[in-house]
Every structure is written in C-alpha cells, then in structure tokens.
Amino acid sequence: MEHLNLEFVWDLDIVLMEDLSLHILDIAENSIDAGACRIEIIISDSRLEDTFMLRIKDNGKGMDEETVRKIRDPFFTTKTARRFGLGIPLLAQSAEESGGGLSIDSRQGKGTTITAEFRRSHIDRKPMGDIGATMMILIGGHPETDFSLDYSADGCSYRFDSAALKKELDGVPVNLPDILKLIRDDINEALRGR
Ligand SMILES: Nc1ncnc2c1ncn2[C@@H]1O[C@H](COP(=O)(O)OP(=O)(O)OP(=O)(O)O)[C@@H](O)[C@H]1O
Numbered sequence: 693m694e695h696l697n698l699e700f701v702w703d704l705d706i707v708l709m710e711d712l713s714l715h716i717l718d719i720a721e722n723s724i725d726a727g728a729c730r731i732e733i734i735i736s737d738s739r740l741e742d743t744f745m746l747r748i749k750d751n752g753k754g755m756d757e758e759t760v761r762k763i764r765d766p767f768f769t770t771k772t773a774r775r776f777g778l779g780i781p782l783l784a785q786s787a788e789e790s791g792g793g794l795s796i797d798s799r800q801g802k803g804t805t806i807t808a809e810f811r812r813s814h815i816d817r818k819p820m821g822d823i824g825a826t827m828m829i830l831i832g833g834h835p836e837t838d839f840s841l842d843y844s845a846d847g848c849s850y851r852f853d854s855a856a857l858k859k860e861l862d863g864v865p866v867n868l869p870d871i872l873k874l875i876r877d878d879i880n881e882a883l884r885g886r
C-alpha cells in the first residue's frame with residue numbers, strides 16, 4: 693500500500709459524519725450494495741434509560757465470518773474504486789466515543805443487522821440529524837427497495853413503511869419530488885424535538 697494519509701481521510705469523514713442520519717445513509721448504502729430489497733431502520737431512544745440504539749437490518753447477501761471479523765478495519769473494503777472502507781469503522785467509532793459500541797450479525801444468503809448503541813446523554817453522542825432527508829434520499833435514489841423506519845421513545849412510537857406507501861400510491865411513482873418531500877416532512881414532524 694503506498695502512501696495514503698489515513699489521518700486526513702479520517703478527519704474528512706468525521707467532518708462529513710456529523711450526525712446519525714448521515715451514518716444511516718452510509719450504512720444503508722452498504723445494504724443496497726449487498727443487493728438488499730428490504731432495509732429496516734430501527735431507532736430506540738430512551739431518556740429514562742439513557743440509551744439510544746440504532747439498528748439497520750437488511751436482507752442482502754450477508755457476509756461470511758471472516759468478512760465480519762475484518763469489517764472494522766478501515767483498510768478493508770470489497771469496493772474496487774478505492775482501497776479503504778470507512779462506513780462501519782466510523783459508526784463504530786461514533787458509538788464507542790459515546791460510551792456504547794457496535795455489533796454485527798450477518799448470515800450469508802440471509803442478510804445483515806448492524807446495531808450501534810450509544811449513551812444518550814453522553815456529550816459526544818451525535819444528534820439524530822435530518823432523518824426525514826435521509827429517508828427521502830434513500831427512497832428517491834432506490835425507489836424499488838422497501839425501506840421502513842421504526843422510532844420508539846419511552847412509550848411513544850412512529851412507523852413509516854415505503855412498501856405500504858407504494859401500495860397506497862397504486863402505481864404512482866414513490867420518487868416523485870412532491871411525494872418525497874411529503875415523506876421527509878411527515879418523518880421530521882413525527883421526530884420533532886427528539
Ligand atoms: N450490509 C452489508 N451486507 C454485506 N456486506 C457488507 C454490508 N456492510 C458492509 N459490508 C462489507 O463490508 C465492507 C466494509 O464496509 P464499510 O461501509 O466499512 O466500507 P465500504 O462500504 O467498503 O466503503 P465506504 O463505506 O467508505 O464507502 C464492504 O465493502 C462490504 O464488503
């Protein structure tokens with residue numbers, strides 16, 4: 693490996709990953725690359741228990757045990773365009789910096805579940821960011837993929853499911869700009885103040 697200034701790359705991505713919605717975008721793109729047609733995003737946010745959990749579950753091709761072992765290494769990627777893969781290591785770092793951690797459950801041919809846990813009140817816990825915009829970008833870019841978002845917080849819960857919406861739309865494309873904006877606004881309205 694010739695000179696790659698990892699310090700620089702690391703800093704650059706940290707600047708870009710300033711909130712959890714950007715991590716979600718990044719991790720969900722891994723699921724798309726793995727051929728998933730269903731991606732579930734689950735957020736459990738508890739002030740009472742001082743925990744924040746983010747889980748991204750896909751039905752993509754999954755990984756073998758060796759890949760799962762290597763995945764936290766920033767120099768591990770199966771992409772050919774460049775020789776480092778930072779999505780997972782950066783989410784692991786964000787979780788660990790706020791008193792939590794990352795776990796990966798993956799089965800070949802079945803799918804992958806990535807879970808990041810955070811101490812909610814930790815000073816370094818990144819804010820949620822614009823989850824509505826993240827969902828809008830994912831659905832707009834991959835209208836054929838089904839995305840769901842489940843948010844629960846100490847007794848209250850919210851669910852969005854693009855598969856159900858597509859059924860209701862009855863053939864009208866889900867990635868029309870006005871529909872994407874409605875999705876974004878509905879999600880952000882539900883999560884406002886969180
Ligand atoms: N959901 C997933 N299903 C199958 N393989 C995955 C999944 N997520 C990650 N991987 C594997 O782990 C590797 C590392 O993922 P990571 O997100 O850290 O980096 P990357 O996607 O290769 O690059 P970057 O995220 O920086 O664009 C991927 O190249 C892929 O081989």
Ligand SMILES: [Mg+2]
Pocket residue numbers: 718719721722777778779780
């Ligand atoms: Mg990635």
